[in-house]
Amino acid sequence: MPTPLLSVLAALTMTNPTPADDPEPIRYTLRFPEAASHYVEVEADLPTGGLPSVELLMATWTPGSYLVREYARHVEAVSARGPDGGPLPVEKSRKNRWRVTTDGGDRVVVSYRVYCREMGVQTNWVDSSFALLNGAPTFLTPADSPDRPHEVTLELPEGWERSFTGLPEAPAGAPHRYVAEHFDALVDSPIYAGSPSVYEFEVDGKPHVLVNEGEAGVWDGPRSAKDVEAIVRRQLEFWGELPYEKYIIFNLLTESGGGLEHRNSTVLMASRWATRSRDSYLSWLFLVSHEFFHTWNVKRLRPVELGPFDYEGEVHTKSLWVAEGITSYYDRLLVRRAGLCTVEEFLAGDPPRPGSGDDKPTNDIERLQDTPGRLVQPLEDASFDAWIKFYRRDENTPNTGVSYYTKGAVVAFLLDAEIRRATDDARSLDDVMRLAFGRHSGASGFSPEQFRALASEVAGIDLDPFFDRALRSTEELDYEPTLDWFGLRFAPPDAKSESTSDTDTNAEDAPAKGWLGIDAKAEGGRLVVSQVKRGTPGFEAGLNVGDEILAVGDLRIPPDSWKRRIGLYPPGETITLLIARRERLLRLDATLAAEPPDRYRLELDPDATEPQVARRSRWLGEAE
Numbered sequence: 001m002p003t004p005l006l007s008v009l010a011a012l013t014m015t016n017p018t019p020a021d022d023p024e025p026i027r028y029t030l031r032f033p034e035a036a037s038h039y040v041e042v043e044a045d046l047p048t049g050g051l052p053s054v055e056l057l058m059a060t061w062t063p064g065s066y067l068v069r070e071y072a073r074h075v076e077a078v079s080a081r082g083p084d085g086g087p088l089p090v091e092k093s094r095k096n097r098w099r100v101t102t103d104g105g106d107r108v109v110v111s112y113r114v115y116c117r118e119m120g121v122q123t124n125w126v127d128s129s130f131a132l133l134n135g136a137p138t139f140l141t142p143a144d145s146p147d148r149p150h151e152v153t154l155e156l157p158e159g160w161e162r163s164f165t166g167l168p169e170a171p172a173g174a175p176h177r178y179v180a181e182h183f184d185a186l187v188d189s190p191i192y193a194g195s196p197s198v199y200e201f202e203v204d205g206k207p208h209v210l211v212n213e214g215e216a217g218v219w220d221g222p223r224s225a226k227d228v229e230a231i232v233r234r235q236l237e238f239w240g241e242l243p244y245e246k247y248i249i250f251n252l253l254t255e256s257g258g259g260l261e262h263r264n265s266t267v268l269m270a271s272r273w274a275t276r277s278r279d280s281y282l283s284w285l286f287l288v289s290h291e292f293f294h295t296w297n298v299k300r301l302r303p304v305e306l307g308p309f310d311y312e313g314e315v316h317t318k319s320l321w322v323a324e325g326i327t328s329y330y331d332r333l334l335v336r337r338a339g340l341c342t343v344e345e346f347l348a349g350d351p352p353r354p355g356s357g358d359d360k361p362t363n364d365i366e367r368l369q370d371t372p373g374r375l376v377q378p379l380e381d382a383s384f385d386a387w388i389k390f391y392r393r394d395e396n397t398p399n400t401g402v403s404y405y406t407k408g409a410v411v412a413f414l415l416d417a418e419i420r421r422a423t424d425d426a427r428s429l430d431d432v433m434r435l436a437f438g439r440h441s442g443a444s445g446f447s448p449e450q451f452r453a454l455a456s457e458v459a460g461i462d463l464d465p466f467f468d469r470a471l472r473s474t475e476e477l478d479y480e481p482t483l484d485w486f487g488l489r490f491a492p493p494d495a496k497s498e499s500t501s502d503t504d505t506n507a508e509d510a511p512a513k514g515w516l517g518i519d520a521k522a523e524g525g526r527l528v529v530s531q532v533k534r535g536t537p538g539f540e541a542g543l544n545v546g547d548e549i550l551a552v553g554d555l556r557i558p559p560d561s562w563k564r565r566i567g568l569y570p571p572g573e574t575i576t577l578l579i580a581r582r583e584r585l586l587r588l589d590a591t592l593a594a595e596p597p598d599r600y601r602l603e604l605d606p607d608a609t610e611p612q613v614a615r616r617s618r619w620l621g622e623a624e
Contacts, residue, residue: 023047025149025179028139032157032193036128038117044110044140047148048102055143056110058096059136059187059311062122064260064298067391068314069122071137072096074115078140081109096312097143114138119252121260121267130160130194130213132252132267135187136311150180156193163193164211166248166265184309188262188299192250199225203232207246214253220275224251224284227340231289234338238330239296239434243441247295249288257353259287261294279351279361285340286350290331298323301437304445318448320383321471325408326433328364329416337621346620347488347602364409365479366600372534373401379411380448380471395545399534410477411470415455416619417482418466422459425615432458487608487616493597513567514575514592518543522559541590544581551578566592 027045034041048054058072078098080088082105089101090110100108114137116124125132142148154163154176166189167178176193180186192211199210199221210225228249236242244264253272260267268287274280298306303319317323336346349363368374382390382404389401416429432455439454440446446454456463469475483489517536520529529547532539551557552575557565569575571594579586605612616622 023148025151026141027151027153029153029155030133030138030191031155032126032131032160035126035131035157038115038126040114040116040124040126040131040133040138042112042114042138042140046108046110046142048106048108050104050106051102052104053102054100054108055093056098056100056140057094057143057312058140060096061311061314062134062136062260063187063306063309064262064294065122065391066314066320066386068387069137070095071123074124074137075140076113076115078110078112080111083107098140110140112140119254119256119269121258121269125254130192130196132213132250133191133193134267135183135189135191139183139186141183141186147182150183150186151177152180152186152191153177154191154193159195160193161195162198163191164196164209164248164250165189165191166246166262167191184307185263187309187311190250190262190265190267197221201225201229203229204236204242206242206244208232209246209248210251211248212251212253214272216253216272218276219253219272223275227285228288230338230340231285231292231335234334235289235292235295238334238337238430239437243295243300259291261291261299263295263299266291266294282335282341282345283351283353285335286331289335289338290327293327293330293334294323296437296441297327297433300441301433302441302445304447307443307445314387316384316387318380318383318471319446319451320386320404321379321408321411322451324405325379325410326412326429328405328409329412329429330433333620343604343620347604349602363600363602364406364413365602366598367406368402368410368477369600370398370533371402371406372399373397374407375474375476377401378472378474379404379407382407395531398531414470414477414479414482415463415466417485418463419455419459420615420619421481421485422461425618427458427460428619429455483602483605485612485615486619487605487612488602489605490599491601491603493599512571512594514569514571514573515595516541516543516566516590516592520549520562525559527557527559527562537590537593541577541588543577543579543588543590546581548580549577550580550585552576553578567595 024047029043031041046054058075060068060070072095078090080090080100082088082103088103088108091099093099100110102108114124116126116131116133119125122134124134124137151170152167153174156163156176163176165178167180167185170177170179180189192213194213197212197215201208208229210228212219212221215221246264248265250265250267252267252269254269255271256269258269268291270284271280274284303317303323305315305317309315332346335341336343347363348361349366351361377400379402382402386404389397390403412429419432420428435458436446436451436454440450452463452467470477516538517533518529518538519531520527527549529543529545529549532543532545549557549562552565569592571592574589574591577588577590579588608616
């Protein structure tokens with residue numbers, strides 16, 4: 001049954017708007033009297049339209065990050081007053097909604113506090129030195145008027161010098177005052193305030209601002225600004241235009257990680273030490289390239305389902321492999337085309353992340369082939385289920401699912417080569433993306449069918465068989481035709497292996513190592529299983545995540561060198577593991593296998609022909 005509020009709104013929407021009906025803005029004031037305690041105080045001056053009550057909502061998720069995060073849990077002390085300053089009743093109507101009784105006044109002022117201590121690209125952080133505020137977890141807005149203009153004024157605490165956001169400054173020119181055309185624009189424009197290091201440059205006559213928070217004399221600001229400019233220029237060449245008037249890169253050097261795209265800005269998080277490590281800095285350059293590519297692919301060229309947004313419910317699409325997978329393919333490729341990494345670094349893939357336990361780079365094919373879930377979940381399903389799988393990962397996720405970032409990037413690689421082969425290298429995935437942007441970057445977005453049809457149009461052949469296998473099945477992908485086209489190969493497994501003993505045995509003379517195929521961590525002197533992948537000896541033996549491995553046979557196993565100890569047993573031998581599971585001692589028999597070789601490391605084929613080398617050079621941007 002319609003509520004009185006909805007009935008009134010329905011009647012209002014049946015009238016023809018005139019210029020006089022232009023809605024009044026909602027005016028927010030942000031204050032930081034308790035910044036050291038991680039609070040922002042928000043005051044919202046709201047027009048009521050004369051309605052007896054106003055329903056306010058807080059978004060539950062941030063576009064680009066597909067997880068309901070329940071931002072309302074950080075809101076407290078909600079109160080309201082009328083034009084005369086008198087208090088008005090406020091009651092909670094849903095988990096993320098508040099209803100304000102207006103007493104017939106034409107405006108109400110709603111005040112509340114938001115706790116901001118979650119260092120993430122989707123969330124809020126406030127402390128004594130700076131603030132990063134995202135729109136979704138900050139602003140209450142009337143549930144019935146997302147198209148109403150919004151104004152934001154910041155009152156900065158002493159010592160904070162500047163504020164930045166992708167929103168335009170208010171026409172009056174007051175300091176720290178900004179205007180959003182509608183709520184979508186407000187949510188899509190994070191706000192920073194503090195005293196950062198700032199670097200500015202122009203590309204195609206448009207200003208770009210790199211805002212570095214936390215350099216601390218460690219991060220190389222000028223170098224990073226120069227390299228960001230190179231990425232911007234290379235992507236301008238790719239797309240042919242910069243679809244904004246100004247762009248801001250918020251680079252928070254907070255010893256964390258991640259990135260999130262916005263229409264004319266992006267939020268990045270990294271270690272301030274990254275410019276002093278080639279691997280870490282390369283990861284940051286790939287991140288910059290990834291989020292900047294989203295300026296076109298996602299923020300303007302988007303799956304039809306991703307807009308207008310329902311900020312209170314999940315929004316499902318089968319096309320995240322386009323939005324994120326294709327972007328992941330191009331992030332590294334365009335860094336290579338910009339001359340910021342070597343061919344070898346590009347082919348190696350992502351450098352190892354600090355604390356990950358990895359000791360070498362991993363490319364997307366390696367990562368995909370090391371995921372048993374690739375044989376369980378099709379790529380389109382991985383996109384659709386992002387809300388409940390990719391963003392809710394657990395120890396069994398690699399066994400049951402696949403990343404639409406990883407497999408999407410691999411499919412993009414294969415699709416690029418497929419189009420190049422079909423057109424004798426006259427066209428490529430580059431052309432698909434540019435044509436898609438030209439046709440579908442408006443308000444409507446693209447459907448899965450439209451994107452597939454457009455790719456077939458560019459290729460001049462029917463690509464449905466390719467897409468059926470790549471997107472809708474769990475068949476293994478065929479890499480050889482693509483490698484052959486580009487003059488690449490999978491590197492032969494290393495002839496030498498690591499020493500498998502506690503002594504100085506020569507690696508060349510070492511016997512084959514036994515392998516359990518599990519991940520385990522030393523925790524307080526205990527060896528605890530952290531992951532068991534399907535199809536491995538550990539999985540077949542019945543090991544569980546959380547098991548403590550105590551001994552092999554009757555001999556205790558050292559937590560800090562357990563892999564080496566297991567490697568002393570040859571493949572094929574059955575060992576008995578003594579484990580503790582929820583305080584019970586158990587013995588499990590495990591038949592060891594040989595450790596799989598590195599079968600999917602990419603390298604240049606030393607026997608590549610001249611045509612292969614020429615095609616590879618065009619792909620990598622070396623022939624331009």
